[in-house]
Every structure is written in structure tokens, then in C-alpha cells.
Amino acid sequence: MAIKFNRVDFKYKGDDKKGYLALSNISLSIQGEGEFITLIGETGSGKTTLVQHMNALLVANSGSVDIYGIKVEKQAVKKKKIRLNPIRKKVGLVFQFPEYQLFEETVLKDITFGPKNFGVPEAEAIETAQRVIRIVGLDESYLDRSPFNLSGGEKKRVSIAGILAMEPDILILDEPTSGLDPMGRNALLKVFYDIHEKLNKTVIIITHDMNTVYEYAKRVLVMRDSYLVYDGDPVDLFTTKNIENWNLDVPDILNLMHRMEQDLGITLTSRPRSAAALTNALEEVLR
Numbered sequence: 001m002a003i004k005f006n007r008v009d010f011k012y013k014g015d016d017k018k019g020y021l022a023l024s025n026i027s028l029s030i031q032g033e034g035e036f037i038t039l040i041g042e043t044g045s046g047k048t049t050l051v052q053h054m055n056a057l058l059v060a061n062s063g064s065v066d067i068y069g070i071k072v073e074k075q076a077v078k079k080k081k082i083r084l085n086p087i088r089k090k091v092g093l094v095f096q097f098p099e100y101q102l103f104e105e106t107v108l109k110d111i112t113f114g115p116k117n118f119g120v121p122e123a124e125a126i127e128t129a130q131r132v133i134r135i136v137g138l139d140e141s142y143l144d145r146s147p148f149n150l151s152g153g154e155k156k157r158v159s160i161a162g163i164l165a166m167e168p169d170i171l172i173l174d175e176p177t178s179g180l181d182p183m184g185r186n187a188l189l190k191v192f193y194d195i196h197e198k199l200n201k202t203v204i205i206i207t208h209d210m211n212t213v214y215e216y217a218k219r220v221l222v223m224r225d226s227y228l229v230y231d232g233d234p235v236d237l238f239t240t241k242n243i244e245n246w247n248l249d250v251p252d253i254l255n256l257m258h259r260m261e262q263d264l265g266i267t268l269t270s271r272p273r274s275a276a277a278l279t280n281a282l283e284e285v286l287r
């Protein structure tokens with residue numbers, strides 16, 4: 001198992017002595033290849049905090065996280081017994097707010113920073129930058145620009161390119177498509193899905209968009225008030241669980257399907273997860 005949480009608690013130091021409990025008793029396993037996971041839950045439920053434990057950006061107060069055989073726990077990190085570089089190479093995390101990730105004076109320097117840090121020669125790092133900037137939907141002219149003078153959506157794309165350039169085995173994206181226009185959002189989702197499908201990598205996406213979850217995810221994790229309350233199949237989640245309790249929306253396709261079944265007095269024989277699949281399912285019963 002590439003990442004394994006063992007009964008993890010995490011508390012942010014707050015203004016008062018008590019602090020703020022953001023993760024409670026989390027146990028969870030993630031494979032290093034072949035997974036496509038979405039992580040959902042209402043604002044403040046602990047999603048960002050959870051993924052920041054997956055590359056040792058945050059360290060559990062109690063319990064531990066095993067990352068590629070390295071046991072990350074508080075005492076070991078304090079005594080600097082753990083080398084973080086190999087972990088960061090394997091597990092790439094794109095931040096929710098790109099401002100936290102971009103710091104160099106040009107986009108090129110920003111994207112090549114990671115690969116160079118991991119020993120990739122300059123020329124090769126530049127080639128990689130030219131490749132990944134196009135993957136995220138920007139052209140090469142952006143490489144000479146300052147990351148601070150870009151629009152929100154462009155910054156987001158550059159921060160994603162910077163992590164893609166490191167070619168991690170596990171790619172984690174914290175709300176990667178928020179603030180993007182619909183075309184850009186769909187194009188990027190396709191990029192992430194291709195990375196999973198064609199390169200067999202594990203991709204984890206935090207999102208508030210239930211349509212993305214329903215159509216793409218193979219596994220879904222739900223956070224609620226610092227607890228992991230669901231870990232399993234997305235169709236089961238939306239069709240059998242009381243999702244209102246977790247403040248989750250019903251995906252559009254599912255709403256539409258229920259509406260059609262009611263209004264047309266039919267029962268679909270499959271559980272379509274996309275518009276195309278819904279059309280096929282409808283044709284099947286109306287034939």
C-alpha cells in the first residue's frame with residue numbers, strides 16, 4: 001500500500017489552548033497506481049488537512065501515516081529522522097490556492113524548480129516545462145511571464161503544470177477546477193483522467209462538484225466534521241446513503257434520471273453516470 005493512515009488525529013493550534021480538531025481517528029489506504037478518487041465534504045470538514053498528511057506537509061498529532069514505507073509520525077519528524085524529498089517526489093500535491101505554490105519570478109523557473117530540485121538537468125527540465133504548459137492548456141509564451149501577473153485561472157493552471165513536471169506516482173489536486181470556465185474545467189478533468197487511465201497513476205481530486213464525482217470517480221471519500229464518514233463506490237453513495245446529512249448535492253444526471261423514471265413511468269435497467277449513458281439507457285427501455 002502506497003499510503004496508509006493509522007488512526008490519525010490532527011489538531012491545529014488555535015488562539016486558545018484547546019486548538020481545533022480537524023482530523024479524528026482517520027484510517028485509510030491508498031494504492032500507488034490505478035486509483036481515481038474524489039474527496040468531498042462540506043467546507044471546513046477537513047479535506048485539505050487530510051491531503052496535506054499524504055505528503056507529510058502536516059504530521060499527525062497521534063497515529064501515523066505510512067508513505068511508501070516511511071512511517072511519518074510526530075517524534076520522527078521532530079528529530080529530523082525522515083527525509084521528505086523522496087516522499088514529495090512520489091506524492092505531488094497541487095494546492096487549493098495557487099498563490100501558496102508559486103514563488104519564482106517567471107513561470108518557467110517555477111515549473112522547472114521541482115524537477116531541478118530532484119536532479120533533472122536544466123535542458124531536460126526546460127523541455128518538460130514546454131510540454132506540461134501545453135498539457136494544462138496554456139501556450140509557451142506564458143513561460144516568460146511572471147506568475148504573479150496572471151489571472152486566477154492561469155495561476156491555477158501553472159501550479160498544476162509545476163506538479164505535473166515532477167511526474168509523481170500519486171497526483172493530488174485540491175479543488176483544481178474551482179474558478180475555471182466550464183470549457184477549461186472539462187479539458188482539465190480530461191487531462192487528469194488521462195493521467196490516470198493512460199499512465200495508470202493514482203489521482204485524487206478534492207471537489208465540490210458532485211457531477212464530476214458521479215461521472216468520473218471510481219472511489220469516493222466523504223469528510224464530515226473531521227471524520228471520514230464514507231469510503232467506497234460513488235453510485236452506492238448517491239443512491240443508498242442519506243447524503244443530505246452530509247450536506248452533499250445530488251448529481252444532475254441522477255436527478256434527471258429520477259425525474260424521467262417518475263414522469264415517464266419507466267425503470268431504467270442500468271445506473272447511467274453520464275449524459276451519453278443516460279440516453280443509451282433510455283433508448284433501451286423505450287425500444
Ligand SMILES: Nc1ncnc2c1ncn2[C@@H]1O[C@H](COP(=O)(O)OP(=O)(O)OP(=O)(O)O)[C@@H](O)[C@H]1O
Binds near residue numbers: 012041047
Ligand atoms: N491553519 C489553520 N489554523 C487553524 N485552523 C485551521 C487552519 N487551517 C484549517 N483550519 C480549520 O480546520 C478545519 C478543516 O479545514 P480544511 O481546510 O481542512 O477544510 P476543507 O474541508 O478543505 O474546507 P474547504 O472546502 O473550505 O476548502 C476548518 O474548520 C478550519 O477552520
Ligand SMILES: [Mg+2]
Binds near residue numbers: 048049174
Ligand atoms: Mg480545502
